[in-house]
């Protein structure tokens with residue numbers, strides 16, 4: 001592939017076609033079904049799917065077929081098929097649904113109004129993960145433009161990822177014959193350590209989410225009358241949480257949540273920590289004076305990618321401050337979100353957490369832990385030499401630096417699903433979610449130069465995927 005030519009062509013596409021269309025996409029508040037109970041009636045998801053499908057159909061790609069698949073009560077799925085040479089198939093994946101707004105957007109920025117500033121496109125869903133379909137098809141177009149053969153490609157853009165991809169297995173089953181057995185999967189929904197090189201994700205963590213409900217009284221009572229006689233549900237919550245998480249170090253105490261860290265992953269974490277150093281902690285918006293869990297960057301990488309963690313992400317039963325009278329609260333619900341190591345069995349972890357929280361209720365109060373979802377993580381199979389070589393070529397040619405490997409602290413349910421179905425498949429799991437790009441939070445942005453370079457890297461990998469069979 002002529003990298004120079006590919007980069008110029010990509011830049012032109014982004015400038016003239018992709019960025020304007022992504023701006024329109026940012027304006028559509030197509031929140032994932034979990035965050036918009038009326039998503040069907042609101043029709044935003046359909047509009048987003050239509051916008052993407054329309055753009056796809058405008059691309060000059062030989063034999064391209066574009067379809068929006070729908071099923072009763074399910075989110076739609078955008079499916080593209082591009083015929084190719086040989087017997088192989090490459091599958092490219094992304095998603096169109098978005099996280100909710102969240103708070104804290106800087107002045108002049110907002111989730112649903114795109115802003116271009118300093119080479120970044122701000123707005124919800126541009127980086128996570130709207131750009132994926134544009135980059136995927138552009139990568140294929142770049143090859144065809146230069147007369148370079150590629151395998152048959154299928155592009156799958158789901159609309160349920162931020163809700164745990166519960167509609168995806170339905171479509172994957174339905175499309176099984178048309179997807180076939182992909183020997184390469186490209187996923188453009190992951191993180192990057194920085195915007196200066198190609199990052200290949202080697203693992204994803206699992207995710208266990210559940211609601212802890214503690215009920216001590218049938219109704220709230222005057223705290224002067226009640227405290228010292230009935231226990232505070234908040235204190236019980238602290239007691240229960242301390243059973244699973246060391247409240248000083250944050251270490252999780254259930255053996256079932258841990259997994260051994262392979263030596264190769266420790267070595268890759270060391271290499272990534274050497275390149276990234278202070279950026280690992282520096283990518284997070286600490287307040288002045290706050291510091292990370294460790295001073296050693298490699299420990300932060302391992303904590304974030306191979307160790308289990310807990311975050312409390314929501315509560316019910318705690319009045320807002322302006323309504324907080326002196327009341328001994330009757331009931332408290334907490335949302336618990338565990339991240340699990342890539343190879344931890346999610347179902348076993350869920351059972352262990354539930355048993356530990358519900359056992360021996362202090363003072364006999366009512367305790368329940370309802371598991372909302374438990375998703376397994378993923379540990380990549382060893383990278384084939386052709387893929388390693390293609391990633392290095394592409395990263396050096398487009399970014400001027402080596403490609404790097406890094407585990408990711410987040411979860412992409414589909415990759416775990418595919419890893420199980422296709423154990424022989426090679427994966428390029430990468431993305432543009434780098435420092436401060438803040439998917440899920442305020443001020444999400446798409447780093448345009450990085451997205452363009454990544455697009456060219458994907459083209460090179462698809463080229464090499466086909467060529468590997470030819471040698």
Ligand SMILES: [Zn+2]
Pocket residue numbers: 095128129161189
């Ligand atoms: Zn995403």
